[in-house]
Each structure stands twice: as structure tokens, then as C-alpha cells.
Amino acid sequence: MKRTDSKWLTWLPPVLTAGVILGLWQAIISVFHVPDYLLPTPRQVAGALWRDHEFLFNAALHTGGSALVGFFAAVIGGALVAVALANSRWMKAALYPWVLFVQMVPVVVMVPIFVLWFGAGFPSVVAISFVISFFPVVASTTLGLVSTDRALLELFAIQQATKLQEIFLLRVPSALPYFLTGVKIAATLAPIGAISGEFLAGTEPNTLGYILIYDRAIPGKMPEVFAVALVTCALGFMFVGAVQWLSWRLLRQWHESAQSSE
Amino acid sequence: MPAAAMPTATRVQLDGVSKRYAAGPEVLSPINLEAAPGDFVTLVGPSGCGKTTVLRLLAGLTEPSAGTLRIDDLEPAAARNHLAYIFQDPTLLPWLTARRNVELPMRLRGELPERRAAVARDLLQLVGLAEAENKFPRQLSGGMKMRVSIARALARRPGLLLLDEPFGALDEITRNRLNEDLLRLRQTTPFTAFFVTHSVGEAVFLSNRVVVLSPGPGRIVAEIAVPFPYPREAKLRESPEYQQLVAHATAALGKNSSPAVS
Numbered sequence: 001m002k003r004t005d006s007k008w009l010t011w012l013p014p015v016l017t018a019g020v021i022l023g024l025w026q027a028i029i030s031v032f033h034v035p036d037y038l039l040p041t042p043r044q045v046a047g048a049l050w051r052d053h054e055f056l057f058n059a060a061l062h063t064g065g066s067a068l069v070g071f072f073a074a075v076i077g078g079a080l081v082a083v084a085l086a087n088s089r090w091m092k093a094a095l096y097p098w099v100l101f102v103q104m105v106p107v108v109v110m111v112p113i114f115v116l117w118f119g120a121g122f123p124s125v126v127a128i129s130f131v132i133s134f135f136p137v138v139a140s141t142t143l144g145l146v147s148t149d150r151a152l153l154e155l156f157a158i159q160q161a162t163k164l165q166e167i168f169l170l171r172v173p174s175a176l177p178y179f180l181t182g183v184k185i186a187a188t189l190a191p192i193g194a195i196s197g198e199f200l201a202g203t204e205p206n207t208l209g210y211i212l213i214y215d216r217a218i219p220g221k222m223p224e225v226f227a228v229a230l231v232t233c234a235l236g237f238m239f240v241g242a243v244q245w246l247s248w249r250l251l252r253q254w255h256e257s258a259q260s261s262e
Numbered sequence: 263m264p265a266a267a268m269p270t271a272t273r274v275q276l277d278g279v280s281k282r283y284a285a286g287p288e289v290l291s292p293i294n295l296e297a298a299p300g301d302f303v304t305l306v307g308p309s310g311c312g313k314t315t316v317l318r319l320l321a322g323l324t325e326p327s328a329g330t331l332r333i334d335d336l337e338p339a340a341a342r343n344h345l346a347y348i349f350q351d352p353t354l355l356p357w358l359t360a361r362r363n364v365e366l367p368m369r370l371r372g373e374l375p376e377r378r379a380a381v382a383r384d385l386l387q388l389v390g391l392a393e394a395e396n397k398f399p400r401q402l403s404g405g406m407k408m409r410v411s412i413a414r415a416l417a418r419r420p421g422l423l424l425l426d427e428p429f430g431a432l433d434e435i436t437r438n439r440l441n442e443d444l445l446r447l448r449q450t451t452p453f454t455a456f457f458v459t460h461s462v463g464e465a466v467f468l469s470n471r472v473v474v475l476s477p478g479p480g481r482i483v484a485e486i487a488v489p490f491p492y493p494r495e496a497k498l499r500e501s502p503e504y505q506q507l508v509a510h511a512t513a514a515l516g517k518n519s520s521p522a523v524s
Binding site for chain 1: 355
């Protein structure tokens with residue numbers, strides 16, 4: 001009985017919320033007579049989605065591909081940098097402020113630099129996606145690696161574990177939940193980075209960011225812009241969903257964060 | 263365990279050992295203490311009397327400020343092969359099953375997986391947890407976790423077992439049963455034990471020597487010999503001799519400090 005209750009609870013409220021938002025959206029347009037070049041109706045957006053679905057799907061694949069490359073580079077690079085930071089006080093003191101510094105540079109400043117270095121289009125798009133999803137992986141993985149339980153470290157010391165055994169049998173597994181939190185944040189940022197990159201430095205017309213460059217300039221294309229926004233959200237959800245699933249697979253047997261579904 | 267792997271209980275010697283942390287006050291004033299192979303020495307005393315410090319010194323987790331410690335003529339750091347430490351918390355690795363936790367010391371020593379598993383199964387059986395071998399720590403009760411922790415310590419075949427209030431967090435029934443089991447294990451695998459506790463009853467039941475410490479700074483104020491022969495049974499607790507000795511030890515504790523007897 002409880003179990004079915006909680007299942008209802010996972011899908012019903014978001015669906016109800018969606019209904020309420022759509023209703024409000026339509027109501028605002030009808031009541032305040034908002035012109036559709038400012039705010040299209042839900043029906044117009046759905047129409048645009050349906051009309052361009054093949055094109056949008058293709059664009060989502062391209063954008064998703066760039067985001068995926070940037071995402072993996074950020075996860076692997078971020079984890080390696082975190083291991084370096086966590087294992088040496090010197091490295092941490094020397095590198096961490098600069099990792100933070102790079103994170104502070106706005107995307108619009110990076111774009112001209114990346115375009116000059118890597119060329120416009122795919123390489124710059126991937127670089128931007130990488131840069132904005134890199135930092136959360138570094139920060140949370142480093143935190144995980146340095147917050148290993150002290151008693152467990154002493155246990156390993158008494159058992160004469162080597163440094164490598166300590167890292168791989170103790171520090172890495174206990175940092176896993178932290179690492180996955182960083183990866184989850186990276187998964188939300190990577191597609192956003194890719195679309196921003198395409199919008200600012202893109203050259204391929206069949207990408208979500210590039211579509212926006214055109215559609216926003218043409219009067220009456222507002223439903224298409226909203227359609228792109230929805231596809232972007234769907235793409236982001238797929239990224240996060242995949243990470244969430246992986247995280248659950250890895251942690252379900254031992255970590256509290258993965259217990260709620262039981 | 264095969265007879266060839268039988269450990270031999272170690273001799274322990276503390277000569278004028280004192281401890282002061284950095285600029286802080288002395289936590290342990292010079293103490294002299296000697297344990298013959300097979301002795302079960304219990305350290306009792308209120309908080310701050312340096313009981314745990316003695317164990318940490320023996321494990322080489324901290325260095326004495328003065329004096330020498332010898333475990334079978336070796337310095338603590340060199341004697342780690344011969345000792346095991348059981349912490350207040352079970353300190354199990356949450357991502358490993360009970361059996362894999364028990365295997366850990368053997369894994370760190372590089373023993374083969376099949377052999378590790380076989381020995382771990384035997385040890386789990388010995389502590390009465392044969393059916394729990396594939397359970398994760400979060401699925402076990404506090405008492406069961408402590409049993410796994412004991413099995414893991416025995417996997418090191420220790421000549422010296424250091425126990426830092428291992429049963430302090432358990433209810434009395436579980437604590438009594440674990441006390442009886444610990445003595446039973448001692449019949450099959452000989453070890454010298456240093457056991458820290460707040461409970462005078464537990465101290466008298468387990469040990470052949472009760473050492474009473476007093477705080478500010480920590481020093482030995484009394485030593486009580488417990489004459490009851492091993493093996494000891496649960497019904498020992500009902501004998502008047504046992505109760506007299508508990509009363510005697512409690513008085514010794516109370517005379518020298520404001521007691522924190524549980």
C-alpha cells in the first residue's frame with residue numbers, strides 16, 4: 001500500500017504541475033492579450049515542435065554529441081585533477097586558486113579566445129562545454145578524496161596498507177558519492193555549455209544553438225525558439241537521467257543517498 | 263584456521279611511558295605496565311584518564327613523549343604485523359559485504375582471493391554470522407557489525423588485540439553476549455588483550471588483570487587481579503565472588519576520581 005502510494009507520488013505531482021503551468025500560460029495570454037510575437041501559445045509551440053521534429057531531433061543529436069564530448073573530458077580531466085589536488089598539499093595550494101580563477105571567466109570572454117585557438121565550430125563548442133562542467137567535478141571529487149573517515153585511515157595504517165592500496169581500496173570508493181554529485185552537476189551544465197557555444201561560436205547550421213541565432217532574428221519565429229528551449233531541456237534531462245541511473249547502480253547497495261527508493 | 267597459522271600471544275612492556283600532545287597538558291604521566299603472553303588486561307577509568315592513549319601508543323598511532331614501549335621486544339611501529347585494533351565504531355567499509363570486510367586484512371597482505379574467502383567464511387562462522395556473509399554493513403545491527411569487526415581483527419591472526427571500548431554503544435544484553443563470545447574466541451586463538459572500558463563489570467568478567475587509571479594527568483592508581491579461571495561462563499556474573507570484586511574495583515575507581523561508571 002505504501003509502495004504504490006510513493007509511486008503515485010513520484011509521477012503525479014510533476015504532471016499536475018505541468019498542467020497548472022500550461023493552464024496559467026494560456027490564461028495569461030488570453031486575459032492580457034499578449035501578442036504571439038512576445039509569447040506564443042502552448043498550442044503554437046507544440047505545432048512548431050511537431051512541424052520541425054525531424055530537424056530538431058537531428059540538431060539535438062549534434063548538440064548532444066558535442067555536449068557528450070565536453071562532458072566526458074570534464075569528468076575524466078576533473079577526476080584526474082582532483083586526485084592530484086587531494087594527494088599533495090603543494091599541488092592543492094598551487095593549482096586550486098587557478099582552477100577557481102578559470103571558473104570565474106565568463107563564457108563570452110572565452111569564446112573569442114577559443115575560436116582563435118581551436119577554430120570556430122565543433123572544437124570551440126566542445127571546449128566551452130568542457131570548461132563550464134569541469135569545475136564542479138574537480139571541487140566535489142577533491143572534497144570527497146580529502147574527507148575520508150579518519151578511523152578508516154588509521155585502520156589501513158595499522159594494517160600496513162601501501163599508499164596505492166589506501167588510494168584505491170579506501171579513498172576512491174569513499175569519494176565515489178561526492179564524485180557522482182559533481183558528475184551530476186556537470187551533466188546539467190555540459191548541454192548548456194554546448195548550446196551557448198553553438199550560439200556564440202557555432203558554424204554548423206543543424207545544431208540547437210545555431211538555430212536560435214536565426215530564429216530569434218526573424219519576427220514570428222517565437223514558437224520555434226520555445227521549441228528549441230523544450231528540446232534543450234529534454235536533452236539536459238537525458239544527461240542527468242543517465243547519470244542518476246548510473247549513480248543509483250553504483251551506490252544502491254551501500255550509500256544512504258540511494259536508499260530512498262526501497 | 264589451520265594450525266600452522268596459529269598466532270602466539272605477545273609480551274607487552276611499557277617503561278616510563280608518558281604522553282603530552284604538542285603544547286597541551288600531560289595526558290599520561292609516566293606509567294609502567296607489563297603484560298605476559300596471554301594476559302587479558304583491562305584499563306578502566308573516567309574520561310580523560312589516558313586509557314585510549316595507551317592503546318594508540320601500542321598501535322603506533324601516536325608516539326610517546328618519553329619512555330619506551332615494547333611488543334615482543336619490537337617497537338610498536340615494527341610490531342604492527344602482530345597486532346589488531348578494534349575501534350569504538352565497527353569501522354567497516356560500507357561498500358563491501360561482511361565477508362569482503364573480513365577479507366580486507368588478507369587482501370592488503372596480497373593473499374589469494376579463494377583462500378581469503380575461505381578464511382573469512384570460517385571467521386564469520388566463528389563469530390556466529392555465517393548467514394550474513396553477503397550482507398552490507400547498513401543491513402546489519404550494531405552488535406552484528408561489531409562481530410564483523412572482531413572477525414576482521416582475527417583475520418590478522420594478532421598476537422596482541424587492542425580493543426577500545428568496542429561494546430560501549432551496545433545494549434547490555436548484546437554486550438554481555440559479545441563478552442562471552444570474545445572469551446570463547448580467546449580459547450581457540452590465543453592473544454594478549456588490552457581492553458578499554460568504562461564498565462567495571464565488563465572489566466572483571468573479561469580480564470585476569472584490571473588496571474584502574476585516574477585522570478589529570480592519566481596514571482595507574484590500582485591494579486586488581488581477577489582470579490577466576492578461564493573458560494568463564496555467563497553464570498560467573500551471578501557469583502558472590504564476582505560481585506565482590508566488581509564492588510572492590512568500583513570502590514578503587516571512586517576513591518581516586520569522581521567516577522564515570524556505567
